[in-house]
Amino acid sequence: MGLTHFNEDGEAWMVDVTEKQVTVREAEAKGMITMNEEAFQAVQKGTNQKGDVLATARIAGIMGAKQTSSLIPLCHPIPMTRCTIEFELLPKRRSIVATCKARTEGKTGIEMETLTGVNVALLTIYDMCKALDKKMVIGHISLIHKTGGKSGEIINDWKEDE
Amino acid sequence: MGLTHFNEDGEAWMVDVTEKQVTVREAEAKGMITMNEEAFQAVQKGTNQKGDVLATARIAGIMGAKQTSSLIPLCHPIPMTRCTIEFELLPKRRSIVATCKARTEGKTGIEMETLTGVNVALLTIYDMCKALDKKMVIGHISLIHKTGGKSGEIINDWKEDE
Amino acid sequence: MGLTHFNEDGEAWMVDVTEKQVTVREAEAKGMITMNEEAFQAVQKGTNQKGDVLATARIAGIMGAKQTSSLIPLCHPIPMTRCTIEFELLPKRRSIVATCKARTEGKTGIEMETLTGVNVALLTIYDMCKALDKKMVIGHISLIHKTGGKSGEIINDWKEDE
Amino acid sequence: MGLTHFNEDGEAWMVDVTEKQVTVREAEAKGMITMNEEAFQAVQKGTNQKGDVLATARIAGIMGAKQTSSLIPLCHPIPMTRCTIEFELLPKRRSIVATCKARTEGKTGIEMETLTGVNVALLTIYDMCKALDKKMVIGHISLIHKTGGKSGEIINDWKEDE
Amino acid sequence: MGLTHFNEDGEAWMVDVTEKQVTVREAEAKGMITMNEEAFQAVQKGTNQKGDVLATARIAGIMGAKQTSSLIPLCHPIPMTRCTIEFELLPKRRSIVATCKARTEGKTGIEMETLTGVNVALLTIYDMCKALDKKMVIGHISLIHKTGGKSGEIINDWKEDE
């Protein structure tokens, strides 16, 4: 069938990675939240000063990444050895781009952790801005880069205009 | 400043909802994941049969919605009294739309729960399909509807083409 | 179909309890673990003295009961207002019976919390005794009593011999 | 005293496994839930179709296994590298047997994870069927097989008739 | 015996609060961390600018307060309706004082939540400063104020010199 999370009988399982090599694996994911002008400026004003939405979202995203195997049913618990979340403000689009990078030395990749980190960071920005904008959109969440493991290195363009 | 999650000194806090009325509050959020043809067909084949990606994602999304106040720093713990996650397959777009609806009877709204439910459901679909597609995109996550509370009823179009 | 955790289309959901009355609801569950003579005596010796397996299992069971809605997918989060775990030693059977009682004032029953409490307590006893006995059996876990809600009061005999 | 989870003074501790070898360790546990005819048929009808109780229970069991060290006080956190949950329907007994297998490469065994996985899976079946049967019994939970570690390989018959 | 968390037989239990009135309850706790000059200045420089240790500690403290009933065995889950964490820098003592205030409308008090919030905030400051100071001391953690419930209003001096 092709989907690795199911055995022959179509039953979901946590894939067996016991015999895989312990190697360094990295991943990077990006995502974006778009808001109205009022909310965007409130975030912009607060950056690195009082009322820092992004500092809060960064912490939430890193903590969320650590919870990945508790949230995603068939994800393996893995030992995260590095995690960063960076933000970029795009004033013309009234948008904030979140990038999560993570590393591990283990038997399986860390893509889901970076995607979860991006998601929780963007959800946190949403939560903190929703008093000013009820129509925010979270999107363009995708994997940008990964190394290690069977599929080796993968580099994707970030599709910010689809 | 306008952002309610900060006090006068710009310090983040969990907003005081103690004096708010206990009323019924509802919310609905939508989001979408887009994939390649191979992954989309694998999901489509499995629906309600063997290898059901969507059944797994539905459970993960409902469980994720229940974890919202543990993930989003300034969210209040609230007693969820109903939660559903539905999926719609869009073959032309090779996409799956997830809709999460939730209800509570409490002092504050349940929007973040529905957004978190959608996010975790889509992340789970991603996890289960990533062996077949390393370029999937999660997006168009937004609030569609909410009732109750000070801001009353809000109905948003779902922006699936932006 | 009869199973309330599925809608008409067979999709799992968290049942809507929003309109239910807030009333006092109680439940009680029992379960048992059977072990060899060496392990049973080790537990018996430790009761209320040094090396108290049951005190540890009691704490784990109460804490586990509080995690019920995080473990059981379609369970509603409910505000537990009372929880006890008691043990009874049955020397002839080399068994320990665990009883969990809980109460809440809410919209839905607390049966799953008592069953989870019993399970986690018995698993903890297992964990603490497994160095002495690799063939322990956990069983006879069932609901003994519940009050409140639509199904009203239910009293079951505890089937300890099936 | 024999119980390894206590030091000389009878104080509970998490056993020191720091100097143990990192090896592959496996375990398998089984358990069973017995119900009335109506509930059993509802589960049977739903298998791999609409309203799939077992698919839900499988996900909950795997996720529960991952939470073992958070639930059982003196359990070590271990990196699970494989986890499966299978079900077998026994129509004559109106029962469902759950089997959880898991693997890790680490310093300590994975028995508690398989027992927890079985327990949470059976509790989930209970939760989903309780509208049809208030007298279900969960039992016969025991370790069937383990490899690795000081106690080496252990094979137990599954005591389904005690 | 006097300790309310034990029944007549000395068995620990979660006290029965089912019949208590639902009222507004508040609490406030304080605590302090003392460090060397180098670490203190690093924190002071970062306040509300880049590298804001206190902003991170504030978020961790609020999130930790929400986890109180998952951490403290016999604590009841309660619906927190407000939570703040404030810091005060004491340059002469090279110390940072953390104050956590919380409110709920429920059947039991919120003292443990404020104490846990202070503790997790101070532990977070410790974690972020430990590269500069291995001898930090966390202390003077106590309840300053509570209202509501049977014991009514209690006001304690903060013992910062003991």
Place this chain on the structure above:
Amino acid sequence: MGLTHFNEDGEAWMVDVTEKQVTVREAEAKGMITMNEEAFQAVQKGTNQKGDVLATARIAGIMGAKQTSSLIPLCHPIPMTRCTIEFELLPKRRSIVATCKARTEGKTGIEMETLTGVNVALLTIYDMCKALDKKMVIGHISLIHKTGGKSGEIINDWKEDE
């Protein structure tokens, strides 16, 4: 700036430990809670008999230590291989001293786990005694000893009189 949990731009991150050696690392932390005579005697009476506050606090502390990386934002998840919590009663001071020792074989130290273990143990004693004393103070929490890693072995006096 000196604080390792921030990058050049002052953004918080989880430090990269991927290239660090896997070695055995140990830590030990101490802390103390001071109470009135009535509460102290209740604890003293219960030690290793009925109503054992310390046994409960020990379990909570070990379980809390395991949650460290879920509570402290930038802490790495690490595999704890040993954890003990011991108590010492100081009748003249009406105080209880908690000591947490832990070990791991990994890429980063285990100090935060021991400090969290001490904190949660003391908070649990507080919770169980608060019916008898509303003025308890938790303090003198500090690292006593650590080995392994770049900073090697550190031995601190326990400052119980500051």
